Amino acid sequence: MTLAAPLRTETKPQDLGLRCIACDATLAPTLVYRCPDCGGILEVVRQKPESRGWLRADFVADDITLGEGGTPLRELRSDLLHAGFKGRLLVKDETRNPSGSFKDRLVAASLSRAIALGATGIVSASSGNAGAAAACYAANAGIPAIIVCPDATPRGKLAQIAAYGAGLEQVPGHYGNSFEHAKRLCAETGYANLTATYLNPYGVDALRLVGQELHEQMGRIVPDWIAIPTSSGPLVKGVFQGFMDRAGEVPRLIAAQSEGCAPIARAFKDGKIDVAGWENPNTIASGISDPLQAYPEEGSLTLSLVRASKGVAYAVGDERIREAMIDLARKAGLFCEPTAAASLAAARDLFMNGTIGSTDTVVCIVTGHGFKDFAAHEGVGHSIHRGSRPL
């Protein structure tokens, strides 16, 4: 009797080696975070299935997944971009993930690999969302988690991390200090580092599903633009790779940063190849307030992908982010945190300055839930109501 071939034979977990994007060295799959030869960023080497696209199960173990991904793509009124815009405006609603942000996709995959490779606990340096995701998934997996956050992390995110039972350490100063502290904790404890920059290649690898999903949900049309709130930029890489996997071409990518922390947008504007760290991050968009001081090469990688897509890295002001956040809630029923609205805010500016055309198709990725940063919404009702007409 001949049995049908099992569904997933194209890629075996043991095949998932690593490659250094700087020196092309290859490594066996292991818990390693940078190239031992040159310190370069590592990426997963993964053979694309011939017969189909990727499935969540190609990245995430059955006992780890909490149903992340597969988030809705919604068409909004075009005038939410601008009254003069006549094209299509869509949002990819990543607030729908189990802990309320796209980081769940990344953590589910990196935790699956960490446990498969023998990890007994995890550490994550986070501006909040990745830490909440790591705490959430570690709780379900029954392993200890230590989350390291900057002092200024929004209280909603801290409460969420604590609620999942993770150890929480707060470190003074910007995110880079938390990043270094997490590395020390990993060395002391032997735990896996699930920090959701480019540090964990298995997490970043899973974000290609975002690009793949968008391509499918668009009816296999490549939109003109995809705007992405951008810190170090793994989501930019994920969208880029996902479209390359499925369409062989990539939309023009907008890496949206805040004017208060814009290392990638500054390098883009100055025509530079290498991103330099930002000095004093100061923005309401806490999820994209990483100054990249300790690892500016991550910003350079993201910038190279933005340029390869013929896209734009753009810094938008906090007031514009705030306006977009309020409009998403009031005019689209989408309650998000400031960081998540940076995509729409940037797209609005880029329409007004003529970069985005009036009949283009624009997708904005909305990365994190409004429950995570109540302070950003407090007082909004009063201040807006006074000057606005009833809706």
Ligand SMILES: [Zn+2]
């Ligand atoms: Zn290398």
